[in-house]
Amino acid sequence: MADLNPGRPGGLAVIIPAKDEAERIAATVRAALALPGADLVVVVDDGSGDETAAIAAEAGAQVVSHQVNRGKAAAMETGAARAAVLDAGSPRALLFIDGDLGASAAATSTIVEPVLAGEADMTISLIPPQATAGGGSGKVVRLARKGIRQATGWTATQPLSGTRCISRPAFDAAQPLAIGWGVETGLTIDVLNAGYRVIEVPCELHHRVTGSDLRGQLHRAGQYRDVWLALAERRTRRVPAVNKVFRPASKVVRQALGG
Numbered sequence: 001m002a003d004l005n006p007g008r009p010g011g012l013a014v015i016i017p018a019k020d021e022a023e024r025i026a027a028t029v030r031a032a033l034a035l036p037g038a039d040l041v042v043v044v045d046d047g048s049g050d051e052t053a054a055i056a057a058e059a060g061a062q063v064v065s066h067q068v069n070r071g072k073a074a075a076m077e078t079g080a081a082r083a084a085v086l087d088a089g090s091p092r093a094l095l096f097i098d099g100d101l102g103a104s105a106a107a108t109s110t111i112v113e114p115v116l117a118g119e120a121d122m123t124i125s126l127i128p129p130q131a132t133a134g135g136g137s138g139k140v141v142r143l144a145r146k147g148i149r150q151a152t153g154w155t156a157t158q159p160l161s162g163t164r165c166i167s168r169p170a171f172d173a174a175q176p177l178a179i180g181w182g183v184e185t186g187l188t189i190d191v192l193n194a195g196y197r198v199i200e201v202p203c204e205l206h207h208r209v210t211g212s213d214l215r216g217q218l219h220r221a222g223q224y225r226d227v228w229l230a231l232a233e234r235r236t237r238r239v240p241a242v243n244k245v246f247r248p249a250s251k252v253v254r255q256a257l258g259g
């Protein structure tokens with residue numbers, strides 16, 4: 001069996017998927033650059049229509065741009081690929097943070113430490129109630145939580161929380177990522193089912209909450225669709241378990257038929 005934990009990570013790459021984050025990206029990048037252990041900060045401008053890329057570069061990040069919007073998962077993949085090119089010897093751990101965290105991104109050191117210390121393979125930020133209440137009913141959160149529990153036996157408190165730190169071996173074991181907003185749900189299932197250690201860690205983060213207007217509800221509909229797709233895809237991957245039941249039966253039938 002492959003060694004799941006081949007040594008401690010060789011540093012930390014902060015990856016920031018960002019679409020239209022011009023307002024907050026500079027503060028987020030500055031906080032990321034100041035994180036203990038971070039020697040690379042990559043902003044993936046996911047087809048923004050604003051000045052996200054230029055502002056991020058000015059703030060000191062390496063910027064990779066998607067010419068067209070490809071969704072959060074694709075932006076994470078692009079950032080991780082850029083970090084891999086720059087890794088030397090022992091790969092960096094990856095810290096994925098949202099572009100709208102601003103100065104509160106400094107608090108992510110609590111989720112970085114267990115991964116850099118080799119105590120966890122993936123940490124997920126548990127964020128406090130936000131100053132402005134969101135407009136959600138909890139439907140997407142419940143879908144993701146239940147799906148993760150059914151697939152792994154583990155119950156996530158905040159299954160959609162995307163600010164997370166992960167070792168390179170654990171990230172590689174979860175390829176390909178689920179698309180779009182399904183990425184967190186898929187990552188949690190795949191990393192756990194590959195035998196890696198996942199923990200949730202409190203983290204004092206503040207972000208832009210999604211409201212209850214039409215735009216907010218459309219955003220949630222997209223989240224629901226992508227989480228559902230991530231779960232459905234992983235359920236079909238479990239087909240071998242079904243085969244265990246049917247294969248012996250088909251062998252008996254073949255023998256009976258003289259095959």
Ligand SMILES: O=c1ccn([C@@H]2O[C@H](COP(=O)(O)OP(=O)(O)O[C@H]3O[C@H](CO)[C@@H](O)[C@H](O)[C@H]3O)[C@@H](O)[C@H]2O)c(=O)[nH]1
Pocket residue numbers: 016017018019020021046069070071072075097098099100160161162163181184207208209210223
């Ligand atoms: O097409 C897109 C859309 C968004 N983003 C970026 O992805 C991050 C999260 O997007 P956001 O609009 O803040 O989504 P929320 O619904 O507020 O995010 C919550 O839910 C998401 C999962 O549905 C998680 O990824 C987030 O971490 C979590 O804060 C931000 O940096 C965005 O700029 C992209 O890179 N590409």
Ligand SMILES: O=C(O)[C@H](O)COP(=O)(O)O
Pocket residue numbers: 134135136137138139140141142210219220223
């Ligand atoms: O606002 C949120 O917390 C997310 O968009 C998820 O929506 P939900 O509350 O409907 O699960």
